[in-house]
Amino acid sequence: MSNTNPLLDVTGLTKHFPVMGGFPFKRKIGAVQAVDGLDFQVAEGESLGLVGESGCGKSTTGRLITRLLEPTGGSIKYRGQDITHADRKQLAPVRSEIQMIFQDPYASLNPRQTVGKIISGPMEINDINPAGGREKRVRELLEIVGLNPEHYNRFPHEFSGGQRQRIGVARALALEPKLIVADEPVSALDVSIQAQVVNLLQDLQRDLGIAFVFIAHDLAIVRHFSQRVAVMYLGKIVEIANREDLYGNPRHPYTRALMSAVPEATADDVPARERILLKGDVPSPLNPPSGCRFRTRCWKATEKCATEAPPLVQVSGNNDGHLTACHYPETTETVPAQRLAESPEAAV
Amino acid sequence: MTSTDQQPFLSVRDLKVHFSTEDGVVKAVDGLTFDLAKGKTLGIVGESGSGKSVTNLTILGLHDRERTAIDGEILLDGKELLTASERELERLRGNKMSMIFQDALASLSPYHTIGRQIGETYRKHTGASKKEARERAIEMLRRVGIPQPDVRVDDYPHQFSGGMRQRAMIAMALVCDPELLIADEPTTALDVTVQAQIMDLLKDLQQEFGTAIIFITHDLGVIADIADDVLVMYGGRCVERGTKKEVLRAPQHPYTWGLLGSMPSLDGPVDVPLSPIPGSPPSLLNPPSGCRFHPRCTFAEKVADGRCSSERPLLEVTDGRGAACHLTADQRRDFFADYAATRSH
Numbered sequence: 001m002s003n004t005n006p007l008l009d010v011t012g013l014t015k016h017f018p019v020m021g022g023f024p025f026k027r028k029i030g031a032v033q034a035v036d037g038l039d040f041q042v043a044e045g046e047s048l049g050l051v052g053e054s055g056c057g058k059s060t061t062g063r064l065i066t067r068l069l070e071p072t073g074g075s076i077k078y079r080g081q082d083i084t085h086a087d088r089k090q091l092a093p094v095r096s097e098i099q100m101i102f103q104d105p106y107a108s109l110n111p112r113q114t115v116g117k118i119i120s121g122p123m124e125i126n127d128i129n130p131a132g133g134r135e136k137r138v139r140e141l142l143e144i145v146g147l148n149p150e151h152y153n154r155f156p157h158e159f160s161g162g163q164r165q166r167i168g169v170a171r172a173l174a175l176e177p178k179l180i181v182a183d184e185p186v187s188a189l190d191v192s193i194q195a196q197v198v199n200l201l202q203d204l205q206r207d208l209g210i211a212f213v214f215i216a217h218d219l220a221i222v223r224h225f226s227q228r229v230a231v232m233y234l235g236k237i238v239e240i241a242n243r244e245d246l247y248g249n250p251r252h253p254y255t256r257a258l259m260s261a262v263p264e265a266t267a268d269d270v271p272a273r274e275r276i277l278l279k280g281d282v283p284s285p286l287n288p289p290s291g292c293r294f295r296t297r298c299w300k301a302t303e304k305c306a307t308e309a310p311p312l313v314q315v316s317g318n319n320d321g322h323l324t325a326c327h328y329p330e331t332t333e334t335v336p337a338q339r340l341a342e343s344p345e346a347a348v
Numbered sequence: 349m350t351s352t353d354q355q356p357f358l359s360v361r362d363l364k365v366h367f368s369t370e371d372g373v374v375k376a377v378d379g380l381t382f383d384l385a386k387g388k389t390l391g392i393v394g395e396s397g398s399g400k401s402v403t404n405l406t407i408l409g410l411h412d413r414e415r416t417a418i419d420g421e422i423l424l425d426g427k428e429l430l431t432a433s434e435r436e437l438e439r440l441r442g443n444k445m446s447m448i449f450q451d452a453l454a455s456l457s458p459y460h461t462i463g464r465q466i467g468e469t470y471r472k473h474t475g476a477s478k479k480e481a482r483e484r485a486i487e488m489l490r491r492v493g494i495p496q497p498d499v500r501v502d503d504y505p506h507q508f509s510g511g512m513r514q515r516a517m518i519a520m521a522l523v524c525d526p527e528l529l530i531a532d533e534p535t536t537a538l539d540v541t542v543q544a545q546i547m548d549l550l551k552d553l554q555q556e557f558g559t560a561i562i563f564i565t566h567d568l569g570v571i572a573d574i575a576d577d578v579l580v581m582y583g584g585r586c587v588e589r590g591t592k593k594e595v596l597r598a599p600q601h602p603y604t605w606g607l608l609g610s611m612p613s614l615d616g617p618v619d620v621p622l623s624p625i626p627g628s629p630p631s632l633l634n635p636p637s638g639c640r641f642h643p644r645c646t647f648a649e650k651v652a653d654g655r656c657s658s659e660r661p662l663l664e665v666t667d668g669r670g671a672a673c674h675l676t677a678d679q680r681r682d683f684f685a686d687y688a689a690t691r692s693h
Binding site: 193224258260261263265266275281 | 395396495509510511512539540541542543544545547548566567568569570571572573596606607608609610611612613614615618621622623624625626628629
């Protein structure tokens with residue numbers, strides 16, 4: 001991670017959605033604090049994973065970075081250029097370098113357009129004419145994402161879910177982006193197809209040096225795909241670190257609880273990590289708890305947690321770049337043991 | 349009413365479910381056999397279109413009778429369900445067997461209070477009064493861990509969070525203490541921390557009441573957490589079955605290997621690419637000949653004479669363990685050993 005010259009530099013990023021109500025004149029009666037003061041960087045060619053449960057603000061973050069939403073506060077810098085409130089015209093060149101892959105491969109492709117038209121769309125909009133013509137480029141892209149270039153004239157309904165997601169990937173690649181925001185790119189797919197798409201994205205990241213902001217709720221997939229991972233809870237980053245540190249030495253109680261809740265496909269009688277069952281539900285982002293937002297579900301919460309929001313800092317015992325927002329971070333002793341595959345003698 | 353070891357509580361024999369559609373006959377389930385004892389959990393794993401949900405709708409008699417051709421046998425506590433009349437099934441549903449669906453919001457009526465929806469089933473089967481039903485609903489909500497059940501009983505579904513709705517569904521399914529509970533992807537739409545809560549709840553309730561549970565999921569991790577026995581389905585057929593330990597530790601079918609290889613884990617190696625299954629699931633309108641997995645199977649060429657594409661592999665079950673594959677036992681052991689070696693470092 002290089003803080004000196006990151007590709008994307010986000011500081012204090014905030015998005016509050018106003019809630020209108022009242023009679024007879026609607027006025028603002030509150031705000032959903034979807035994202036509240038995020039700081040993170042993405043280096044070139046790096047993949048940053050954003051994990052968290054529904055409503056934690058991870059998708060909003062993705063939409064803020066791509067400027068599909070207007071931030072309420074904070075700043076977003078892309079290659080040193082402030083794009084927080086840039087207008088359409090200023091954004092145009094940046095937009096071609098930041099692309100997005102959406103979750104639902106059924107809703108994100110226009111059913112009336114052929115695959116060729118869908119994938120060449122970004123080139124048309126930006127008036128890009130690659131050598132050899134757009135059609136040739138589209139055929140190349142289809143080949144890159146593992147589809148048959150002959151399918152240029154087919155419509156989305158002729159493809160399966162996994163193939164459609166590949167079309168979405170090809171469209172995102174059309175402008176040779178430097179950064180791709182992938183919002184739950186595989187969660188709508190079957191397990192065996194998920195792995196195909198994850199491998200494809202990983203090849204692209206390696207071969208084309210594209211940086212990713214990889215948004216997902218599946219901790220195992222994020223670990224597999226991202227070199228650095230940020231855990232979000234109720235609009236805030238509670239912990240951020242490279243994956244070895246985050247998964248090997250989670251310091252925030254929420255990170256730990258989240259990991260302990262992931263069921264693993266092993267038949268061991270003793271679970272690999274202590275199971276922490278969180279009580280209750282995530283509080284409403286309309287009226288988040290004071291101080292630390294996790295305190296209402298945290299087994300360690302004290303008076304201090306209610307009054308003082310813990311800063312996201314390198315708490316003692318953390319490696320460089322491992323930041324945790326907690327007054328009482330967890331200790332290091334329980335590192336999940338590497339589980340090797342079962343001995344093959346047990347087979348048959 | 350009690351079942352013995354000789355006669356399992358639920359027994360499905362050679363079940364075939366075919367739908368006629370405009371495009372032709374869909375062979376959604378094609379010869380499925382399994383047993384389930386009381387107090388046990390059977391996990392059914394498979395991808396979309398593998399026939400896992402259809403199987404269970406058929407057990408409950410919730411299929412479209414006019415368009416469905418069914419063959420085989422489903423015995424619940426010795427009673428044949430496929431020939432039972434709609435009235436008999438109505439008496440059983442909600443009472444002796446019940447179901448939890450994936451999407452709790454779509455399965456609850458938005459116009460009625462939670463309490464009324466839970467109480468309705470109870471009144472229908474026990475003839476209890478409105479007041480008794482309400483008491484029962486409160487008790488059920490308390491049991492599934494809804495705070496302030498005497499207040500929340502009058503709430504409407506939209507006032508509940510996702511996890512609470514799923515709890516309310518469970519309360520509704522369990523209100524008559526059913527002996528068989530079918531849970532169709534009950535946690536798929538939930539966050540992991542809530543999923544963990546719901547699975548704990550199901551386990552507790554099973555211990556308390558000795559309910560037999562069929563748990564349908566696509567997630568092998570969930571299976572590892574909750575199931576006793578596992579059935580792996582592909583293209584409408586069972587490709588592998590056994591206890592949880594047998595299937596997860598020493599899977600014998602290439603499809604099961606593929607499923608395990610497709611899933612990253614929280615503490616496995618990170619720089620090894622996943623090993624996905626090539627291709628995509630088959631169309632059940634026109635399923636592949638022979639073994640339905642053979643077009644995607646990397647081991648099909650290891651079997652002589654192209655048997656994989658010409659001959660249906662039989663599921664030979666001994667002591668509840670078996671896999672439907674033409675590979676010999678020795679071949680499978682060697683291939684799995686290779687597979688395990690690539691996954692461990």
